[in-house]
Amino acid sequence: MKTACIFDLDGVIVDTARYHYLAWKRLAESLGVGFSEHDNEALKGVSRIESLKLILKLGGKELSAEEFDAALARKNAWYLEHIHKIGPEEILPGVIEFLQSVRARGMKIALGSASKNALLILQQIGLRDHFDAIVDGNKVSLAKPDPEVFLCAARELNVPPQACVVFEDAVSGVQAACAAQMAVVGIGHAQVLHQADFVLPNFLGMDIAAVLAKLK
Ligand code: BG6
Numbered sequence: 001m002k003t004a005c006i007f008d009l010d011g012v013i014v015d016t017a018r019y020h021y022l023a024w025k026r027l028a029e030s031l032g033v034g035f036s037e038h039d040n041e042a043l044k045g046v047s048r049i050e051s052l053k054l055i056l057k058l059g060g061k062e063l064s065a066e067e068f069d070a071a072l073a074r075k076n077a078w079y080l081e082h083i084h085k086i087g088p089e090e091i092l093p094g095v096i097e098f099l100q101s102v103r104a105r106g107m108k109i110a111l112g113s114a115s116k117n118a119l120l121i122l123q124q125i126g127l128r129d130h131f132d133a134i135v136d137g138n139k140v141s142l143a144k145p146d147p148e149v150f151l152c153a154a155r156e157l158n159v160p161p162q163a164c165v166v167f168e169d170a171v172s173g174v175q176a177a178c179a180a181q182m183a184v185v186g187i188g189h190a191q192v193l194h195q196a197d198f199v200l201p202n203f204l205g206m207d208i209a210a211v212l213a214k215l216k
């Protein structure tokens, strides 16, 4: 029986994935590395440090430890320029109604995100109080596809992994949920997220009862 839902943040709850992309693109280009939306797919769900390593690999570049840290700080500052301007209008379509349906069914709700900015974003969009547990990049050290973030969320909710349904827009996140032995609903394109149990384009018109029926 499923008793809990774990939501990724960026690209699932809120439309921040494009701000990550814009900030990484700006950073990559400042380092002389070309960076497309296609390249960006591999960064989704991945931690800040691992993302920069992927960009450097893409461009065949190397940075000293100091340059590496400075590049991370620059990217985050550019990203936060966008984040400080966002509000509830950036919540993705159908998300609030979906969260309400989960709550109405008596299920628990956690956030499972790699982002160190997760709490700030939840506060900016006014959704902090919808979550029973928040596991973010400040709490875990192993990046998705490692299952740590979702296993930690299940522990905080006090439910077994098999009782959880994860919602993810990233390939690495879907893989992390599978590795945690959790059911996983992809949010996005089925061709990209083919390892999910099933994929929805977004939450519009969906509720948890419909998701649970599809998982049977
Ligand atoms: C994930 C995003 O949720 O968080 C990644 O999908 C991002 O794109 C990662 O790199 C880390 O986020 P932050 O906010 O700590 O840089």
Ligand code: MG
Pocket: 008, 009, 010, 011, 012, 044, 045, 168, 169, 170, 173
């Ligand atoms: Mg995401």
